[in-house]
Amino acid sequence: MIKFEHVNKTFGDHPALVDITTEFQAHQTTVIVGPSGSGKSTLLRSLNLLERPENGQYHFNDTTIDFAQPLNNKTILNLRRKTGMVFQGYNLFPHLTVVKNVMEGPVQVLKQSPADAKANALTLLDKVGLADKADAYPSQLSGGQQQRVAIARSLAMNPEYILLDEPTSALDPELEAGVLRVLLELAQEKDSMIIVTHNLEFARAVADKILFVEDGKILFDGTPAAFFKQPTQRIADFLAAMTFTAISDKATD
């Protein structure tokens, strides 16, 4: 289980995370929603230490990190191995083929033999529906395909948690569906996922728990049923605004 206690982070004068306390359960899907610039990505990126909060406690299973203390490299690397990250912009390594992208972590970090890593990579690529693209370069793939490779790349490290930062925001709707199907499958397999998304329909479908973040604060921390059925006024406004976006998307399809 992951737990944040009283975590704070500022960018200059701007408070990005304000006294964040919450838990992320294993084998569950937690969805983080909120308006743009609310701090939801910062929260996610703090979980694998791409961002470094100024203070607060981070519990990862038996490990505890005090953000106020300097972190040693070993702790950082160890934690990053246990958390996979999928980015909005995919961030595949463009100079490596698809299969080599997936093998890179296992071979370089986990020191698996290239043969084992390749066999595993091909299994994962098959799982995300891209076995036939193993030898292609990322630039030859669509955005949706690249994001599925990025998911396979993070799964290859066999992480305890997979963090996804707006994984479909850069995709056209028809490409988005392919990525969402993969994530839905992972959720059904009880992988531990933490997803930042604007897609409320998807949130409703996969979330075991929803966090609503605004101005760096958690304004809601609970079940999807409570979030969608008994929203506070602020959440109701947010849902209404998002729904309008969804309707207008439908109209332009």
Next chain:
Amino acid sequence: MDSIWHIIVTSTPQIAAAGLKYTIPIAIISFALGLILAVLTALVKLSPRHGWFSILKAIAYFYVWLFRSTPLLVQLFIVYFGLPYLKVQGLFPNGIQLDPWTAGIMTFSLNTGAYCAETIRASILSIPQGQWEAAYSIGMTKTQVLKRIILPQAARVSLPPLSNSFIGLVKDTSLAASITIIEMFEVSQQIAAQNYQPLVMYSLVAALYAILCTILSWLQGYLEKRTSRYIRPAN
């Protein structure tokens, strides 16, 4: 008076021999050493400012500033003619005496290294931050990220400007004539002094430099193609 054709036919092999013996080896060795120096300097300049890295950073900044702010010819003169007068008790009481070959390669390496350091630093900076983040996210160390992810991509970006520097260096080796190295330009001068045909001789040596640099441009094109295979062709 010999016909121009005869002069060209008899001089070309002598100049080309000097090219094979001095110009090309000096350029290649200096560039190889300069590149190593450049990568190290670029990495130091990009490193965070803390601890003993601040001292290394200061040295790197000073080195690049010094070699980009003074003429190469003057640098050659200082190293070859000047250093013998640098007499330090205990360390080198008789000054630093370098043979022309060592002095030349040292100066050319340091000079081209300073320029290439900036090229490599810029090409490392041109790789999107997301590449670092993705590599860190799969648990790589900074060294692994640099070696496996950033430098291979930066190498492709830096290929055209580095080729510029190399081609520039090939021509700059003509300055080695001033520190008694019998390279291509020096040979053409010696022949011109005998046959009183400076126009023919210097045009001939210019043509030979041009041929050499043209071959290098082709090589650059080939390498660019090879290292860009993963890039989608421009629309």
